Amino acid sequence: MSKKINQQFHCSKMMLPEHCGKLRDHADRLEREEIYRRPVIDEQLWEEQQRILGQALFTGQQIMITIINSSGYHTYRGVPLRIDQIAGFILIENGEQRPFKIRATEIIRLEFHGGT
Numbered sequence: 001m002s003k004k005i006n007q008q009f010h011c012s013k014m015m016l017p018e019h020c021g022k023l024r025d026h027a028d029r030l031e032r033e034e035i036y037r038r039p040v041i042d043e044q045l046w047e048e049q050q051r052i053l054g055q056a057l058f059t060g061q062q063i064m065i066t067i068i069n070s071s072g073y074h075t076y077r078g079v080p081l082r083i084d085q086i087a088g089f090i091l092i093e094n095g096e097q098r099p100f101k102i103r104a105t106e107i108i109r110l111e112f113h114g115g116t
Contacts, residue, residue, distance in 0.1 A: 029070075032070055033070060038068055038105075038106070038108065039068075039108060041108065049107070049109075049110040052110045052111065052112060053080060053083070053090070053110055056079065056080050056112065057080045057081075057082075057083065060079055061079070061112055061113070062077060062078060062079050062112070062113040063077070063078070063079070063080065063110055063111065063112055063113055064076070064077050064109075064110070064111050064112075064113050065077075065078075065090075065092070065102060065107055065109070065110055066107070066108055066109035066110075067102060067103075067106040067107055067108065068106060068108050069106050073108075076092060076094065076102065077094055077113055078092035078093050078094035078095075079092070079093050079094075080092055081093050081099055083104075085104075088103060088104045088105060089101040089102060089103050089104060090102050090104060090107075
């Protein structure tokens, strides 16, 4: 039995280093996707975030947005200028650079800057 198991993986010795590297890269990518999987946001929290976003858009208050994507968690501060529901992004201005877009599907947390 053990001879059969040892010979089962005998063919892996024939793999090129490039293929081994690609397999490792693929495994790393799958692991990153698992670690940075978007959490499920319940309806009550989603409504609260919509309220915060709407109020910040109307009053011009600065908010903190935490997003998650394949490269990890990122936090941005700024004032929302526009919400494009069809394209699914929010245009944010932070005063340091020109306005930038954040995909709405990547947002996991919204709060007023200053914790209000």
